[in-house]
Amino acid sequence: MDPATAVERITVERDSGITVVFGDGVECGFDLEELRVNCPCATCRTERERGDLPWPKPTSPRPLTVVDAQLVGAWGLGITWNDQHGTGIYPWESLRAWCDNDGPQLGADSGFDAS
């Protein structure tokens, strides 16, 4: 496995952010709101394509927090948010690209769909 997309350590601060240390020693911090807005699931992707933001909605609890985070196989991180949304899986590869490029690279061809 490529150490750049292997994960050494994950720190979840439920109300502030997620830090991932990759296998090559690079440490990347992700802001919760940015992660939520860029949720890679099909529903959120459709909203973004329409020009809407998947978060926040008028009913979204503020501040945003992580209810649960878990490893999905070896390839990604599943996050459940306090607005009850939990279908997005963030592949390490995409998080690493986000980190390297200083912005989300969660394109349709990045290998993940909610299904």
Ligand SMILES: [Zn+2]
């Ligand atoms: Zn989503």
